[in-house]
Amino acid sequence: MTAPESAADTRPPMGGLAPIVVAALANAGVLVWLLLHDPAEVTYGYFGGPIALAAGAYACFRVIRKPGLARPVRTFWLRMELAALSLGLTAVIALARANNNTGMSIWVAVPMMTGVALLMTAFLGLPGRPRTAVGWLRGALDTVTIAVASGLIFWYAVFDLAPAGTSLADKVVAAVVGVGGVLLLVVVGKAAAAPESVVHPGALRVLMTGPITCVTGTILLIAGDDRSRLALSVLALPLTGAAVCVGAHLQSRALTRPAAISFPARSVFNLLPFVAVVATAGLVISVSAQDMSARQRIVIIGAFLITGCVVARQLLSLRENTLALRGIRRQQDELERLALSDNLTGLPNRTRFLVALGERLDAGQPAAAVLIDVDDFKMINDTIGPAAGDQLLFQVSQRLRERCTSGEMPARLGGDEFAVLLPDGDPVAAETAANRLLLALADPFKVGEQQLLLHASAGIAIADTGEGADEVLRNADIAMYAAKESGKASFVRFEPRMRDDMINHATLAGELRNGIARGELRLLYQPVFDLVTGRLHGCEALVRWQHPIRGFVSPGEFIPVAERSGLIVPLGAWVLREACEQMARWRDQYGDGAVEAVNVNVAVRQLRSSGFVDEVAAVLSETGLTSRNVILEVTESSVVDGWQVQETLQGLHDMGVRLALDDFGTGQSSLSLLRAFPVDVLKLDKSFVDGIADGADRGRLAVAAAVAQLAEHLQLKAVAEGIENREQLERLRDMGYRYGQGFFMAKPLPAADCGALMAADPVRAA
Known part of the structure; x- marks a missing residue:
């Protein structure tokens, strides 16, 4: 694949913008209605939610239908589609109950919490570092800490601002939805803060709009005035639908890049359990101080100070652990670089090449391998000496690196043997790439004062369904030997009969x-x-x-x-x-x-x-x-x-x-x-x-x-x-x-x- 072709392939068709346009018009319509609406009639303001979320579900559906999509990415957007449909049902119910909507109804809360749960499942299901039992326990403790703290804050702080006459059922439902939104915000935030993911990072950050509007909307529905409550009631779900459309669009544009899995580093979201402890302690003091004596208040204040010291001590430990982990990660990165790269040329080595090829094959993506061997290199090396031979190999690696296009990965397998991973399974494109790479080695090389003219033989293997990385590379090796036997300085594409001949x-x-x-x-x-x-x-x-x-x-x-x-x-x-x-x-x-x-x-x-x-x-x-x-x-x-x-x-x-x-x-x-x-x-x-x-x-x-x-x-x-x-x-x-x-x-x-x-x-x- 040439560079212009690759660039053209990354541009989505104009039809991919349709869901974004629909969601944007729905949000614009809601905003216009907020400026011009009749206070006695609020039904029209709720029409934006079903429209925007339907567009979001359709955008997710378009992503799922993309060919060659990795399984974790497909699963994520399938769950996002189900979440959009569930939230769309919430919007339809809110539309039906628009004129009777005085708070967070159980009829609205159930499908909303279902959507929140689906969103949380989608983000928790993203691949990451395998967790141990201790890791799961730590995550559970963090979840409980944040849930209890946010629940207490909703109960004692937000509900105090609720208008008179708000029923206990509405308060409980609002607290459950609010706590769920906080937990979802933590989960989405940690996923979005990760340096890399199988899902486009920009899409993850855009999708944070959902939990933010959920938490903000819940607070304003209980504690806000009539105007802010109405604004968030009609805008929260359309904004969420628009975020889903934009996220799906960003994912569609990024589907041509190889899927990369990386493990999240520590972020500000790891501090939320400590923030929850501090907020809860402050809440306890403020509530207790209203009905307690001075001695009791002193005890409460002392408990708060002790809690603060414990939190500070944990923060210091967290900082030390973070610094230690950064050092360990730097060492791991260096060891990984040494283990997966060639010392002489700096190119990926055989192990890294096979890993990259295997990742593409496991993800169901097309791939081809071009194996290149310098003809008569032993004779050249014996003539000019090992040191000059190493310089020559380094120059060969530089030529291959320069002539590789976007998405192609050159590697040195050992000795005078190189390979290039092609992100395309088209035989004609693979042969074009092989010819381009061999021509790159046709110009003379200057080693010291000598001008050396090299030629190389190449074997091409197109990855077939069910083949492993080792088998594809072995097929390329068979084809390369066939090229040498046919007269060298040429390339041959592997055919199954060659394997039979080899056997x-x-x-x-x-x-x-x-x-x-x-x-x-x-x-x-x-x-x-x-x-x-x-x-x-x-x-x-x-x-x-x-x-x-x-x-x-x-x-x-x-x-x-x-x-x-x-x-x-x-x-x-x-x-x-x-x-x-x-x-x-x-x-x-x-x-x-x-x-x-x-x-x-x-x-x-x-x-x-x-x-x-x-x-x-x-x-x-x-x-x-x-x-x-x-x-x-x-x-x-x-x-x-x-x-x-x-x-x-x-x-x-x-x-x-x-x-x-x-x-x-x-x-x-x-x-x-x-x-x-x-x-x-x-x-x-x-x-x-x-x-x-x-x-x-x-x-x-x-x-x-x-x-x-x-x-x-x-x-x-x-x-x-x-x-x-x-x-x-x-x-x-x-x-x-x-x-x-x-x-x-x-x-x-x-x-x-x-x-x-x-x-x-x-x-x-x-």
Whole structure:
């Protein structure tokens, strides 16, 4: 998702303002009526309440219908809708009893208290820190303290101002409603004072209008004059309805941001129990002082002073606890930052990434993961050194951070592996984002005095229903490896078949491990001929696998599995030993008629091993061969893998082992490579041999001729691979190629058949 699109999505449709307009008109109508009303007719003043609260219930209903809404948010606004309907019923009853309304009637109080209870349930149901038994007890004590104190204040202070003739029932009902309003004010206030919540904080603060008007209205209904009592009677419920409309509108605008749950910090509302104690003590003194003697009043005053000291002592303890908790929270925040962020780059780490992804999935919100891996970073790191490599990774993280749009979260998973969380499940948008992120890494990086050009591979995984964060990230990892296998510097979107392929590869890797141990592998030998004399010159050892159940398994199928799983190392060791042992048997059997050397392919993982040179020396010694009896074939990509490979190749060269550059022309071929690499043989890749017979492909002809001339000038042996017809053989021979191999001369043969060629056409002695 691009930034403009994201911004556009956060704007609600114009229809979302309709409830606010209706509620505002209802309140305006009530205000106009208060200025112009007929004192003998008050019914019209009560019409605003049902209209505004109906608009509030509809606004809540619109929020509930929003797609992708988190469950706690949906539950909160559902309870707010029920509360608005209950208060709307209160407004309808008040309208019906408008001309008889002399106080707080039981008919009005019951639905009003039901609405207050629903409001309180909605706010108490918001997620927060899990409470212990002690926490629940503390909350219950605070509730009782505030309820008793506010009840006493209503009974002894507010009711003293009530007009003569107010019935006891009206006083009790008013006290119950007033106390409920005070408790609701505390609950709503603490929720609104929280730094963050799953519900929009602005909406919570606006909703404080409800309990404030409830408490104020109850007081004025009992103790106010006729004008103020009438004003609050007709305005309290319309104001509450308008507050609900505005709160629902603010929530609708905030639905595109990720839901964040935070635990409330201490606020001024935590002081209300102490305020209640002080107010009650003062009330006791003022009431008792009217009918008591001086000595009794002194005792009461002393009790008040003691209460004040206890309250002051508790306030000091509260302050100390608050300061201590702030310090603990700062430490917790720092520990959380260290635990959830990467030390080198400052980006979120794997744990934080999985938590954020899991939160979106649990909330039913769309998400996608882009996993980015820097191609060939090990080689770069070995070349420039670890310190410079760290600087490079930091610059990569900065590029990703800068190119991420609103709502996207970059993270470093470890090493040279990064990930970006996308708040969108659209495949096209995810591919656009992946392309944008890879392009961000395409410009050169400056590390010290060096300019480095990087490229990276990326895997995209769209979160599907029922998937967990680990599974989504694993799918992105599978897709990233598919991108690397397809040529690197690209991105691939995950498809379910890739997981099946991965499982098949893992299964095949297990069977291959067992096949090596059980001796299911065998070697075939493809002869290499002298194109001038037609005689046998050498042979290349090729591994084959005859599976007891699968049958013949193609090398193109199991060699990539061996390389990915690491089995290429024991497999390569087996091939080297088996080929050398066969070479020793040929020399014993045919003497000078045997080929001088056998070619063995070596994987890059073998060359990375510091003990590979010693391994080759040990095999040659145990089989009785010399370094001239084996030629190791390596690919161009393995030659430039890093300093470890360079040291291994130089060690083999110093030992006298000849080295062949296989598939020459398909990789990073250059003159500097040939100068740095101790090469003895160049093997022209089959792709340049195909089609050169008819001369139609002038590009292939030019490359093939250039390789032959290059080998001649550098005094290297040139071998053409994949010769399939006489025309190709003759054209290559005319170009200057002395040696070649291919199906036209001979297919890969068992050791006995290859030995028969040596016996039938002995190699001329050097």
